[in-house]
Amino acid sequence: MPGSLDPLDVGVQIPYHFRCPISLELMRDPVTVCTGQTYDRQSIESWVATGNITCPVTRAPLSDFTLIPNHTLRRLIQEWCVANRAFGVERIPTPKQPADPSLVRSLLNQAAAQSNHMNSRVAALRRLRGLARDSDKNRSVISANNAREILLAIVFSRMDSDSSELNHESLAILSMFPLSEPECVFVASDPERVSYLVAMLFHPSIDVRVNSAALIEIVVAGMRSSELRAQISNADDVFEGVVGILNYPLAYPRALKVGIKALFALCLVKQHRQRAVTAGAVEALIDRLQDFEKCDAERALATIELLSRIPSGCAALASHALTVPLLVKIILKISERATEYAAGALLSLCSASEQAQKEAVAAGVLIQLLLLVQSDCTERAKRKAQMLLKQLRDCWPEDSIANSDDFACSDVVPF
Incomplete structure (x- = not known):
């Protein structure tokens, strides 16, 4: 950022009148207020947004909050940036x-x-x-x-x-x-409107499909009424449509982002999670798990944990060859919340299946869990890890049990 350059490092001093009086950094979008003073747009907007009604420099009341672009000053700043590019100064773009x-x-x-x-x-x-x-x-x-x-x-x-x-x-x-709650209710309370949005999940255009899924997620997340949320998650083919978007090729990353948000929102309705499993949500989640970005990976893991809590979801997850190895692999790699969700899903799977226990041990879950309980992760994640260690205590190889003493973990030793 040009405004954050250190003059001692680059050998150039930013002219005083090019700096925003609020941030003291090089202005990228200079605007003039009613008092005649010029500020960077982002800085003065933040100033006003926090409740200030005076000009930061003159302290005079801002009788008019209109911001007038200072095109002349912006062009001078751009020319200065170009003239000093040898010192590492980048030209600021012309703002929209x-x-x-x-x-x-x-x-x-x-x-x-x-x-x-x-x-x-x-x-x-x-x-x-x-x-x-x-x-x-x-x-x-x-x-x-x-x-x-x-x-x-x-x-x-x-x-x-x-x-x-x-x-x-x-x-x-x-x-x-985002929609207000009354606007969400306007959509969700009419079965015809819900059916229309679900039908658009199967439109030939992927843009229309993704936009429909985005609106469904906005509506479900924006209501407090559990009955209306349940009506949407119970709509015919809604899960099939959302899973189809999740399975769209990676060339359209927005499909992945919107798809997981919509699936997570729908799966929060416990009584209809079975419909997600039937629609192939488990396979889609596991197959695409490594393709999600951080926030979306957290949602994906949260959804996996939700599905692992019902028998059909747990069985579908356990039957997928990659589920346990992937959960073990990423349990400490994304974020604290992701760790908690992955540990919770593994706990559900290993509580229901001896085969899952063996797969977890073979994938190296012991080391991951011992590291987890000694880390600064959330208490819920530690509690899940401890419960999982207890669940797996009969599955550890003898050498693993002996070596676990090296971790000196008082939370694990008692059992």
Whole structure:
């Protein structure tokens, strides 16, 4: 980051007037407030967001919170960066300006007006989608203009297999926003709306499928009503659709990310986990476990632990040749939460199957568990590890039991 350069290291001093008065770093997106002072956009927005209503430099009240881009200063900063690139200074990119609220309102009105031509409405939605993709700030502007209500109305305006591109574009935008609980209830309380979203999980376009799964996850996670969550997880083919997205090729990584979020949300409904197993969720989770990024791997392991708690899920996990070796392999490699979930799943499997116990021992679980109980992991993870060690005590080879004394683990020795 150019703003964090140490002048003593690179042999160049950042001009004082190029530094933000708040962060004291090189400004990347200078904006001027109503008092005439210029700040970096991110810094002044954070200042105002924390409740401050005065100018940080002059202490004068900010009567108007409009931020005016200082294009002249930004160009001067960019020219300075280019002139000093020999010292390791990188040119700051030209920032994209936040969406104009009046433009957003115009586009939403254009999309909502049924009297407009279909192509005009779709074009407005595509432009809104591009703005929403650009930045969190744009999404805030869009959301503040009643966008979610308008988009929900368009998405469910025609609920059949021949639903138009208008519906699909609205669905794509809506999947980028969190919904309020009443909005989630609006979707979940109508079986036709739920059935429509499930049908979209099998659309020929992977984008439509993933956007539908994203909205299903948003709705399930956004409600407190266990009855409505159960209704969605009990919808015909919902698990098959989500598992199909998880199994989509790696060339589309968003499918993996959205798929695991949706599957985890659905599996939180205990009475319908059996349907996830029947849909092939276990095979999909184990086969793709090493492909998930950190947060998604945590969700995947949490889902595996949830499924291991029901007999059919435990049996399906135990029958997969890679389940136990993979859980043992990654138990300490991702995060504390992942460790806890992996240990919990192994505990369920080894409690139900002697074969799983033998596989765990053969995969080297002893060393992993002894390291785990001596680590700084969560107490729940340690407790699960200790219970698993007790469960496996009859399976350790004699030399493993003898060598375990080297770990001096008081939590394990008693048994």
